[in-house]
Amino acid sequence: MQVNVKCQSCNTDSSFFIAKNVFQGPFRCRQCKNLFTLKVRNGEIESCEPLAVDVFDKSKTDRAAARKKKKEKSA
Numbered sequence: 180m181q182v183n184v185k186c187q188s189c190n191t192d193s194s195f196f197i198a199k200n201v202f203q204g205p206f207r208c209r210q211c212k213n214l215f216t217l218k219v220r221n222g223e224i225e226s227c228e229p230l231a232v233d234v235f236d237k238s239k240t241d242r243a244a245a246r247k248k249k250k251e252k253s254a
């Protein structure tokens with residue numbers, strides 16, 4: 180089904196298709212390229228939270244740090 184979503188940053192209307200009427204995942208605005216975490220229930224937008232890109236970076240950094248720690252331990 181088609182879901183319409185309005186970007187919270189630039190108010191651009193976007194639409195996309197989902198296979199089920201429930202969806203949760205990232206959505207990127209084609210206009211301003213901002214990322215959002217989208218929750219759809221029964222074909223309606225339930226929530227649309229801005230997704231900070233540095234959250235990704237942080238988890239990546241944490242994993243790298245954890246790996247480094249492990250390496251140091253085993254050495």
Ligand SMILES: [Zn+2]
Binds near residue numbers: 190191208213
């Ligand atoms: Zn936008």
